[in-house]
Amino acid sequence: MFFFLIKMNFKGKDIISIKDFSKKEINYILSHSKKMVPYAKGERCTDILKGKVLSSFFFEPSTRTRLSFESAMNRLGGRVIGFADPTATSQKKGESLADTIRMADSYSDVIVVRHPQEGAARLAAEFADVPVLNAGDGAGRHPTQCLLDLFTILIEKKKIEKNNIVLLGDLKYGRTVHSLAYALSLFGTELTFVSPENLKMPKEIVQECRELGVEPKHTSNLEKAIKDADVLYVTRIQRERFPDAEEYNRVVGTYRVDNDLLKQAKENLIIMHPLPRITEIHPEVDKTPHALYFKQAFNGVPVRMALLSLVVGGKL
Numbered sequence: 001m002f003f004f005l006i007k008m009n010f011k012g013k014d015i016i017s018i019k020d021f022s023k024k025e026i027n028y029i030l031s032h033s034k035k036m037v038p039y040a041k042g043e044r045c046t047d048i049l050k051g052k053v054l055s056s057f058f059f060e061p062s063t064r065t066r067l068s069f070e071s072a073m074n075r076l077g078g079r080v081i082g083f084a085d086p087t088a089t090s091q092k093k094g095e096s097l098a099d100t101i102r103m104a105d106s107y108s109d110v111i112v113v114r115h116p117q118e119g120a121a122r123l124a125a126e127f128a129d130v131p132v133l134n135a136g137d138g139a140g141r142h143p144t145q146c147l148l149d150l151f152t153i154l155i156e157k158k159k160i161e162k163n164n165i166v167l168l169g170d171l172k173y174g175r176t177v178h179s180l181a182y183a184l185s186l187f188g189t190e191l192t193f194v195s196p197e198n199l200k201m202p203k204e205i206v207q208e209c210r211e212l213g214v215e216p217k218h219t220s221n222l223e224k225a226i227k228d229a230d231v232l233y234v235t236r237i238q239r240e241r242f243p244d245a246e247e248y249n250r251v252v253g254t255y256r257v258d259n260d261l262l263k264q265a266k267e268n269l270i271i272m273h274p275l276p277r278i279t280e281i282h283p284e285v286d287k288t289p290h291a292l293y294f295k296q297a298f299n300g301v302p303v304r305m306a307l308l309s310l311v312v313g314g315k316l
């Protein structure tokens, strides 16, 4: 359900962590995102950010986050500068993140930054006057992914509250599930965490859920957990964050969602995944009505359009 909410002012605001937002503010962003859908699809046109420039600085690989931010800025009538390969920048000569961000601050009106180090986006925000949007910082947070995940659940289930949501896979290193567990707890959903023993949700995230009144269940038994699930949120094992390859090889392939497993699921179960997927969802699942992950990835465009327009100050 979308509510008409009292107007809120996000102009100039950094978006570093979902924890910086109240439930009311999240609802406001989601309702703004809904308005952006026809523009994100190219069915309607707008130039509310004409003359504005986005710096898109990706120090780590990305397909969806980078391209959907770029699509969002273009759909709003703005322009994009930046890089997807930091080795082609003066970082290669030893320039600091702070100085690189100072440059973006003087060349653009908003900065999107992805970085392998936790806390890098918060640091970037300290060196920029223009708003900084965290596009993922190490195993830390990924707030814009979290907002598009919430948006997807809201669109598909008509409400976020009262859903039984299973988070599956690498809950230790997967930054999307860290942000999402917190945000879902704000909405009071039921949470079940399914992971290998050594990739459990960090204690501090579990504690955040508890402080918001949600007591997550933990299990390694996916077959059991899927029976009552309304949403199954799958994540890949984050190979790049493992300190040793042997440990990765021990757990990769622990879980695989396939049509056989789905025989036990509710008819209206939706399967989400921030992508990229590796082997954790069999391609045969793509053709089932449960598969929402590609639509979820599209939802990154209207949600990021909403965020860019709100922080830069364009009015639809």
Ligand code: CP
Pocket (backbone or CB within 6 Å): 061, 062, 063, 064, 065, 066, 136, 145, 274, 275, 276
């Ligand atoms: N979901 C997500 O962050 O995907 P990318 O790494 O491709 O941006």
